[in-house]
Amino acid sequence: MSRDPQVTTASAARGQVLVQPLTAPLTPFVDALPVPRRLIAAEHHSQLTVRIRTATHRFHRDLPESRTWGYDGTVPGPTIEAERGKPVLVEWRNELEGPLPVVDTVAPQHADSDGVPVQCLPGLSGGTPDPRAGALSGHAVVHLHGGLTPASFDGWAENLFAPGQPAVFHYPMNQRAALLWYHDHVMGVTKFDVYAGLAGLWIVRDERERELGLPEGPPFEVPLLIQDRNFNLDDRGRLTGQLVHKTDPDVMEAFAPFTVVNGKVWPILDVQPATYRFRVINGSNARTYRLVLLRDGHSELERVTQVGTDHGMLPTPVRLPSDGLVLASAERADLLVDFSDLEPGSQLMLLNTASAPFDGASFPAARALEAANLEGLLPFPQVMCFRVIAGPSAPRIIPTVLANDYAPPPVEELADAPRRAIALVERELEGQTNMLTMRELRIVEDDHTGPLVTVTDGERMTRYRAVAAHFEDRTTFFPMLGELEVWQLINLTGDTHPIHIHLDPFQILARHPIRYQIPDAGIEDLDITASVILGRAPDDELSHAIDDNERGLKDTIRVNPNEIVEIAVRFTAYSGRYMYHCHILEHEDRDMMRPFVTMAPELMPFMA
Numbered sequence: 001m002s003r004d005p006q007v008t009t010a011s012a013a014r015g016q017v018l019v020q021p022l023t024a025p026l027t028p029f030v031d032a033l034p035v036p037r038r039l040i041a042a043e044h045h046s047q048l049t050v051r052i053r054t055a056t057h058r059f060h061r062d063l064p065e066s067r068t069w070g071y072d073g074t075v076p077g078p079t080i081e082a083e084r085g086k087p088v089l090v091e092w093r094n095e096l097e098g099p100l101p102v103v104d105t106v107a108p109q110h111a112d113s114d115g116v117p118v119q120c121l122p123g124l125s126g127g128t129p130d131p132r133a134g135a136l137s138g139h140a141v142v143h144l145h146g147g148l149t150p151a152s153f154d155g156w157a158e159n160l161f162a163p164g165q166p167a168v169f170h171y172p173m174n175q176r177a178a179l180l181w182y183h184d185h186v187m188g189v190t191k192f193d194v195y196a197g198l199a200g201l202w203i204v205r206d207e208r209e210r211e212l213g214l215p216e217g218p219p220f221e222v223p224l225l226i227q228d229r230n231f232n233l234d235d236r237g238r239l240t241g242q243l244v245h246k247t248d249p250d251v252m253e254a255f256a257p258f259t260v261v262n263g264k265v266w267p268i269l270d271v272q273p274a275t276y277r278f279r280v281i282n283g284s285n286a287r288t289y290r291l292v293l294l295r296d297g298h299s300e301l302e303r304v305t306q307v308g309t310d311h312g313m314l315p316t317p318v319r320l321p322s323d324g325l326v327l328a329s330a331e332r333a334d335l336l337v338d339f340s341d342l343e344p345g346s347q348l349m350l351l352n353t354a355s356a357p358f359d360g361a362s363f364p365a366a367r368a369l370e371a372a373n374l375e376g377l378l379p380f381p382q383v384m385c386f387r388v389i390a391g392p393s394a395p396r397i398i399p400t401v402l403a404n405d406y407a408p409p410p411v412e413e414l415a416d417a418p419r420r421a422i423a424l425v426e427r428e429l430e431g432q433t434n435m436l437t438m439r440e441l442r443i444v445e446d447d448h449t450g451p452l453v454t455v456t457d458g459e460r461m462t463r464y465r466a467v468a469a470h471f472e473d474r475t476t477f478f479p480m481l482g483e484l485e486v487w488q489l490i491n492l493t494g495d496t497h498p499i500h501i502h503l504d505p506f507q508i509l510a511r512h513p514i515r516y517q518i519p520d521a522g523i524e525d526l527d528i529t530a531s532v533i534l535g536r537a538p539d540d541e542l543s544h545a546i547d548d549n550e551r552g553l554k555d556t557i558r559v560n561p562n563e564i565v566e567i568a569v570r571f572t573a574y575s576g577r578y579m580y581h582c583h584i585l586e587h588e589d590r591d592m593m594r595p596f597v598t599m600a601p602e603l604m605p606f607m608a
């Protein structure tokens, strides 16, 4: 959600200078980067038991221990490694005890008396702990994000396991090698459960990828799960370890000031002069990162080659965008970083230049050290540090072809494909947090009267009405197994939304710049009135380009302000009820989620 522009203007008018970075209350780069325990399915006859437990975790050397919820009691959970074609059975055992280990609060003001936005600061900022969140006792459900999983085991947000109730899920693993992740998905409270620690990585491996000779396992393959976290203060203003999920009257998402990698705030990793493979994932609730690698104040992005994305290898290696690697919540990147020419003692810093809420605006990589931006809810751009240690230099040749098992969807098939249109909408409600919904649209005839969304592309105008808005509205999407579909995501909000579709991956076809108008009161509970015109607005500074690293198989795609994103998706193997949603967890929990049902075509004649 955007901040209220009037508030921003008001604080600017008061002459407050908000570019001055805050002093970090924790020392960066003192904790070694932890690597989550590997849980290799083949070593356990493909049958795993993961206990979902209340535990303690230390997020930084100088922080007291935090109460957490974790898979196997750790933050993050163990990294499960599976082989393509070898099904894995996981017994998820909910053994959570005690209340939610996160204090949820809405601070009474957007900024403190010094004009600093409260989300840049630790503590409750005058907010009262929400007793309803404090009463949550640990219902859970696990979703394997990126998994081609039968519907019964996909983690439907309403099919919950209370403490003491186990669940046995079957994961077929008939899918490409890729970095997936498993996390909690409980209806309405995913934002708290994931924040409390319920997330872990899951790596699928296959022979095709092994033939490329990329690093597998330690020390040269390192997963990096990046999240933001905030902590409470005691009555003397000292940090306690207690996790704080804080929002404010202008910003309904929680953007926390401290960046945590694999469970540590601003860690450091000693690296040999060699090529490392980093499996990077943004596991934050809401924050988008734009990652830049700096050495001695200069961008060293040319050390980085991206070989994979959400669903595994790209066709060929790509360079990162010149501004840095953008990862919204749940997006993944498989990176090779060459440290082989560096002297022992060299230090490289990974920094984030993306302000929040993210709207796609650019920031030059070379200025990453100046990226701190309080108005942009980015008090500390540090992510982590790499320090080169002595060792034999070991550069690595990167194959020029990585994958040839997929191609862009054929044009003829696209022309005949069923098309679905979805508007992303933010509805302001008096005295309540804004509702974010996805309005599923249906084309209407010319004689239709009533609220309409019109999309004008040159001479052609398409007229739609909204047929569903909320999660519990009736299902309107019934894709046929095996059939290619085109989904259009029309962003009518001011922020970038990472849209995630469960089950099969998709490919991006286009990003179209648009301009649009919504009349006063044009957004009702279901109905929506809007006129959308393809083409760039004069004041629109976004490129609306598809980055090279988005041309792989994706399951989460950023839909920026003032654009329509078109994707092509084909559901292949499993029939059933699945979800698609925004992966900003506060949006997903506040209704930016909808069901769809994949159908075996031969059953259609029997549908009532």
Ligand SMILES: [Cu+2]
Binding pocket: 436, 496, 497, 498, 582, 583, 584, 587, 588, 592
């Ligand atoms: Cu969203």
